[in-house]
Amino acid sequence: MTPGKPTLTPKERMAISRVKMREQDAGARARNFKEVNQGLDEYAAMEEAKRCLDCKKRPCVAGCPVGVRIPEFIVKIAEGDLAGAAAIMREDNALPATTGRVCPQEKQCEELCIRALKGEPVAVGWLERFIADWAAAHSAPPAPPAVRTGRKVCVVGSGPGGLTAAGELARLGHDVTIFEALHAPGGVLRYGIPEFRLPKAIVDAEIANLEALGVKIECDVVVGKTVTVPELLKEFEACFVANGAGLPVFMKVPGENLKGVYSANEYLTRVNLMGAYRPDALTPIAKGPVAVVFGGGNTAMDGVRTAKRLGSSRAILAYRRSRAEMPARVEEVAHSEQEGVELMFLVAPLELLGDERGWVRAVRLERMELGEPDASGRRRPVPVKGSEFELPCDIAIVAVGTSANPLLTATCPDLKLNKWGNIEIDADGMTSIPGVFAGGDIVRGGATVILAMGDGKNAAGAIDRYLKTAPPRDEPGRP
16 A cells, blocks of 8 residues: 555544454354454554544553554554554564564553543554564564674573563674573463464564574573573673563462362463473373363463363353452453353352362362452452352362562572562662663563563663673673
8 A cells, every 4th residue: 555644634533433353253263272363454454543643742652661652653554654664663662463462552552542531542552463463474574783792691581571682682783692491482472372362473473583683592591500690691791581480379278289280380381382282292281171260360361261272161260359350451351251261250269179089170169259459459359258169170270370480599699589589670670780680570570571571671771781881801701
């Protein structure tokens, strides 16, 4: 389509209704792992882009953790200048095809959109996905910078925070190496988020773009076991730690050691990274008619929707608060219900019950009611006396949170931690060790992909400033 500046008035823009996202049929998708959302075509994307008022204060940008220049790229789409929109997006966001699919825009940029005051906000996330996918199909990979600094930086972890930091540092001309513990890069993007939300081909393409910038990735390197941070600092001049918070939290109820009981981390990693759903899988996963998932966040939704796709006729999500308090994305909750997932609110587990073979057979629950708000700002669930009941189940998945894995920090005694085992950082993202920065879940605890990316982008800028003040090393290995 030929680029041309649209001539719509603000009133005409306000009259345009938000477009609809194409979706795979709910009945069919509940039995496969193909992507649910099918994206916008060019006409729909341009129509949606015309809804943007290009307002002067641009509150949407303030709501974006990576600072995407949202009105600028949307206006380019409305004008038909897709290459221009893609160029802006690539400058601001290292993983646009990913964030366009999994970022909670409804709580960030879209929530602050002026149009949301009198109706539906501009579909920023859908437009981000559209232009990222268009760029992947029509544009060459980004070229590495012409001028290299010769400064060496390492990144621990290839999740969203690590990938973002690596991409930003490579654009600045630094020599960047990522160390990943697992056998394939991507972190939570690969092992945590199911294919039906984020196809692994998308993750591969985004990583390939970073490699085109010069980023090197070494897998099967467990920092804290294979090598320590102090050892890395003998070769690299700065380090960004973004190894996540992958230690699962359990509910501390009897029966969690029964067979058929999984942490959401293990369950999703086996399925997403290791293909445990395949009949010939080397690491098969238990299946059964009734699967119960405990939790109310996006990980819990991923677990229960995965169980449905693996053949459970009843896939039940048990959450101790009400729908209004669920931290999961509204879209994911709606998709799960369309697919036949059962949402059971205001219930809490008391015990997992096993059979004579040691397999889980049921969960004993009690009903809850909401009391006064707790530290999270949500109303605290309070048990209802005499409300206990049993729910049969063949598979139980615990998705109530994660904590920091001490493997890395235990081998780095000078690294200051808080009481939860998360790394403490200053305003620039630097830890208690000069030259070592950190971000993402290892600092925040469990958070979102986009917040980890924001940490990675901010840390890259801080590392660049740090390197400019630190004298270069004459040779590799010099302390």
